[in-house]
Amino acid sequence: MSAIDGLPPLAQVVREHGLAPTKALGQNFLFDLNLTAKIARAAGDLTGCDVLEIGPGPGGLTRALLAGGARRVVAIERDSRCLPALAGIAAHYPGRLQVIEGDALTLNAQTLFETPPKIIANLPYNIGTELLVGWLTTADWPPWWQSLTLMFQREVAERIVAGPGSKAYGRLSVLANWRARSEIMFDIPPQAFVPPPKVTSAVIRIEPQAAPDGVSLKALERVTAAAFGQRRKMLRRSLAPLGGEALLERAGIDPMKRAEDIDIEGFLSLARLPVAS
Secondary structure, eight states, rough: HHHHOOOOOHHHHHHHHHHHOOOGGGOOEEEOHHHHHHHHHHOOOOOOOOOEEEOTSHHHHHHHHHHHHEEEEEEEEEOOGGGGHHHHHHSSTTTTOOOOOOOTTSSSSGGGGOOOOOEEEEEETHHHHHHHHHHHHOOOSSSSSSEEEEEEEHHHHHHHOTTSSTTTOOOHHHHHHSSSEEEHHHEOOOEEEEEEOOOOEEEEEEEOOOOOOOOOOOOOHHHHEEEEEETTTTTHHHHHGGTTTHHHHHHOOOOTSBBGGHHHHHHHHHHHHHOOO
């Protein structure tokens, strides 16, 4: 990648700017520019696309996105130490990289784009799931983003794509797949990072699909929160505050089953019904 974009190797950039990864910010730097290019490719054709990147750090993935043809990358970085390194990339790609110093959890990124961007990021482990839930539970659908290509701990990635009957299947699985399609693209081993985390990471891709008719996000969140909040209990118990057995019978669901046994269509059926206040 350094031969392609003419910029120094990432390890050199990190040394020159004194960018030791900070555990408090969930930082694990990915130096292998072949891997960052693979992540960029997993998002599909970037030509003419706007991209939102969260937590670019020294800019390994940022470089891959720009070299891969992204029209414009907006990178949100909380660590001010990384800004000089990112400024060097911005100078190399005039007018194509906008770096914003700030907290991705509080910044309204939607206002930064006129057309739906692809969100592509090696998310900091400590905020990744919270960011994802926010993107998945946006009220408007289709959403303000075009697709999500994100890196998580493998365990979290498995929860996102899990189906019924799996121990990984839960509220996050339903939220990620009732009006979108999620897929694990590939794994990245711990030794690819500095410092190496204790777990394997995985890159997932999520693409929005048509929302099912007659289902509100609020109703689905309420039903899944109740069901998975007490996942060891039978649904007649966990959903008792919402109507219990009567609700389940109207949806055609066995009240003796547990949340992990119910597929997404079953939860959609429950969400379509009026529930107890």
